[in-house]
Every structure is written in structure tokens, then in C-alpha cells.
Amino acid sequence: MSLKFANNNSLSAITSLPDSISGGAWTLLSTATADDSGTNLSFTSGIDSTYKEYIFKLINIHNATGNTGLLFNFSIDGGSNYNVTKTTTFFETHQKEDGTDTVLSYSTSRDLAQSTSDQKIGHDMGDGNDECLSGTLHLFDPSNTTFVKHFMSDCNNASHNDYSYRTFASGYGNTTSAINAITFVSSSGNIESGVIKLYGVS
Amino acid sequence: MSTYSDLKYDHSFGSGVTGTGGLTKISSVTASSSATLSFTSGIDSTYKEYIFKFINIHPATNGEKFQVNFSVDSGSNYNVTKTTTYVNVFHYESGTSTEFAYKTARDLAQSTADQPILWGLVNDSDGSASGTLHLFDPSSTTFVKHFISRVQGMVDEPVSQESHVAGYGNTTSAINAVRFQMSSGNIDAGTIIMYGVS
Numbered sequence: 001m002s003l004k005f006a007n008n009n010s011l012s013a014i015t016s017l018p019d020s021i022s023g024g025a026w027t028l029l030s031t032a033t034a035d036d037s038g039t040n041l042s043f044t045s046g047i048d049s050t051y052k053e054y055i056f057k058l059i060n061i062h063n064a065t066g067n068t069g070l071l072f073n074f075s076i077d078g079g080s081n082y083n084v085t086k087t088t089t090f091f092e093t094h095q096k097e098d099g100t101d102t103v104l105s106y107s108t109s110r111d112l113a114q115s116t117s118d119q120k121i122g123h124d125m126g127d128g129n130d131e132c133l134s135g136t137l138h139l140f141d142p143s144n145t146t147f148v149k150h151f152m153s154d155c156n157n158a159s160h161n162d163y164s165y166r167t168f169a170s171g172y173g174n175t176t177s178a179i180n181a182i183t184f185v186s187s188s189g190n191i192e193s194g195v196i197k198l199y200g201v202s
Numbered sequence: 203m204s205t206y207s208d209l210k211y212d213h214s215f216g217s218g219v220t221g222t223g224g225l226t227k228i229s230s231v232t233a234s235s236s237a238t239l240s241f242t243s244g245i246d247s248t249y250k251e252y253i254f255k256f257i258n259i260h261p262a263t264n265g266e267k268f269q270v271n272f273s274v275d276s277g278s279n280y281n282v283t284k285t286t287t288y289v290n291v292f293h294y295e296s297g298t299s300t301e302f303a304y305k306t307a308r309d310l311a312q313s314t315a316d317q318p319i320l321w322g323l324v325n326d327s328d329g330s331a332s333g334t335l336h337l338f339d340p341s342s343t344t345f346v347k348h349f350i351s352r353v354q355g356m357v358d359e360p361v362s363q364e365s366h367v368a369g370y371g372n373t374t375s376a377i378n379a380v381r382f383q384m385s386s387g388n389i390d391a392g393t394i395i396m397y398g399v400s
Binding site for chain 1: 296
């Protein structure tokens with residue numbers, strides 16, 4: 001067997017792995033970075049039949065305006081319209097930083113029943129320098145044209161009133177059309193900073 | 203020429219190389235009017251965590267439970283003793299009712315029965331369930347075997363429902379097989395993918 005040596009400090013000449021190496025199942029497809037420009041964070045490509053599950057990682061989402069929420073919506077027309085009908089659930093836990101208030105409850109004001117409105121995944125977000133939201137949103141089989149489109153999120157945020165909120169939203173886009181785009185928006189004002197990464201799970 | 207340490211700590215593959223992360227797809231099973239969907243190989247000491255992804259599980263019979271059980275004899279018997287918890291959340295499409303509750307009728311206390319991980323799945327043509335189940339360190343012969351699931355689905359009425367189920371297989375034997383089935387009737391369609399987390 002001949003030895004193979006890297007000819008510099010990288011292995012960039014290797015463009016495929018041997019069949020014997022089973023690779024990981026997460027593939028980073030794209031990244032959207034907020035810049036306080038007023039542009040929503042949207043993914044209008046890469047969501048198709050390639051993967052049965054897509055995962056969005058929300059990293060340090062910081063809204064420009066305090067006491068606002070983070071919401072998302074789906075599109076079936078490549079992002080021209082974000083208005084998929086959804087029925088959803090929303091519950092949360094929270095605790096105040098001074099330890100005086102803890103809650104585990106369902107939130108009837110944050111779910112949707114056959115609504116095309118944006119779905120909230122975080123609320124009462126703070127605009128203090130160190131306040132932000134991070135979490136995960138799973139979207140299952142968006143290109144399926146037989147079944148509804150399930151999603152589930154799990155986020156935590158440091159609120160404007162000094163609470164730690166953990167929020168669980170889930171539901172389905174009640175459509176048999178393929179979902180091919182998603183947008184994330186602030187309930188008011190811009191998303192000032194933060195990153196959302198889109199992964200496909202093979 | 204690079205030294206051994208260069209290769210270990212300071213390398214990057216070319217753009218054609220993908221999939222070097224910690225989640226490895228081991229196998230998948232797809233239902234076609236199937237009574238059960240089982241994994242009888244690939245669950246061993248290779249990984250400390252196994253993840254099962256449910257993609258559009260569609261039952262043949264309306265209103266049945268989607269269930270899991272474990273085996274310590276490679277699938278000859280699915281009857282591991284379990285103690286579990288079950289939290290349910292739902293919202294009617296009509297908006298008329300919501301629930302967020304612990305469900306005492308759906309948990310298990312030292313029972314070998316199948317554990318429901320979604321209750322009352324609808325068999326409407328567009329109805330299905332998707333979600334995830336984590337199984338930790340199934341090959342340990344010292345500790346019990348923890349699992350955690352979160353499943354979202356459409357149930358009858360119709361209703362958007364999510365279940366959070368967790369517990370442990372109360373055994374120090376290695377779990378080496380997992381079976382999913384409906385409480386009655388077949389799994390008409392759907393795919394389950396098993397991953398190992400390294």
C-alpha cells in the first residue's frame with residue numbers, strides 16, 4: 001500500500017470520502033444573517049425534496065425593538081407569499097431573574113387555528129445589548145404533496161422584563177402543496193442581528 | 203510535508219466532501235401497509251445515543267395510537283419493563299378547544315406494554331405524524347435505558363396535537379431492537395430513519 005501525504009496544511013485535494021466512511025447526516029445548506037436593514041430573514045431556495053427533514057438553528061436573534069416577538073411563516077410559491085394555513089399549539093415555561101415568578105402553561109393567544117398568520121416562536125424579547133433568542137425549528141418533509149407539513153420549535157429568550165422564556169410551538173401547515181420557502185420576522189421593527197442556519201438531514 | 207499533528211488538528215477537506223458530522227444514518231424502514239416497523243440490527247455499543255425520525259406516519263385505521271417498545275433479545279420479544287411520563291398538547295382546527303396536560307392514562311408504571319408516543323392519529327388522506335425519539339446508551343449493562351420523544355400529528359376532529367413522552371426501560375440488559383406499531387391496524391405509509399450520534 002502506498003502512503004498518501006498532504007502536500008500542504010489542508011486536505012483540499014480530497015473531494016470525496018471513501019465508501020467505507022459513513023458521513024454525518026446534517027448538511028449546512030445556507031445561512032441568513034440579520035443586518036438591521038428591515039429585510040426579513042428568508043430562505044427561498046434549498047427547501048425541496050432532497051431531505052425529509054430541515055432544521056433551522058436560530059443563533060442570538062436580537063430584535064431592534066423591545067417587547068417584540070419572533071415569528072415565521074411558510075410559502076408554497078418560492079417566497080412570493082408567506083400565507084400557509086396552520087393549526088398550531090404553543091406552551092412555555094418561564095422564570096424571572098429574581099426568582100419570584102415561574103410558570104408552565106399553554107398560551108391560547110399564541111397558537112393558530114386554521115390561520116394564515118405568522119406563527120410566533122418567541123415573545124417578549126428584549127432589546128438590551130445582551131438580550132436575544134436562540135433555538136431550533138424542525139420542518140418535516142416539506143415537498144410532500146400528500147400530507148400536511150409538520151413543524152416543531154424549541155426556543156429560549158432573555159426577555160425585556162428580565163425573564164427567561166422557553167417556548168414550544170408545533171403544528172402543521174395544512175396544505176398538500178409543497179412548502180419551498182420560509183421567512184422569519186420580528187413582530188415589530190427589524191431583526192437587528194443574529195444568524196439562522198438551514199440544515200438538511202439525510 | 204505535513205506532520206501527523208498537522209493532519210489531526212489543522213486540516214480542511216475540499217468542497218466536495220460533506221457529511222463529516224456526528225450524526226450517522228444507520229438504516230431506514232418504510233411502511234407499506236405494515237403491521238410493524240422494526241429495527242433489529244445496528245443498535246449496539248457503537249453509539250451512546252440513537253435517534254429515530256418519524257416522517258409522515260399514516261395509519262390505516264382511524265384514531266389509533268402510534269407506539270414503541272424495546273427488545274433485549276434482538277426482536278424475539280418486545281416487552282421491556284418501562285416507567286414513563288406523557289404530556290399532551292392539542293389545538294382544534296376549529297379553535298374551539300386546547301389542552302396542555304399530563305395524561306395519566308397514557309403513561310406506564312413498570313409495564314411491559316407498548317408505550318404510546320402519539321394518541322388518536324387520524325387516517326384522513328392528508329393526515330400523518332412526524333417527530334423524533336431519542337434512545338440513550340442502549341447497550342449499557344449497568345444503567346436503565348432512557349428515552350425521550352416529541353411527536354406532532356393530526357388527530358381526529360381534526361386536531362393539531364403534540365406529545366412529549368419520556369421514561370426508561372427498567373432493565374440493565376442491553377436493548378438491541380426497537381419496534382413501532384399502531385395500537386390496531388397497519389401503518390399504511392411513512393418512513394422511520396435511525397441515526398447514531400457519535
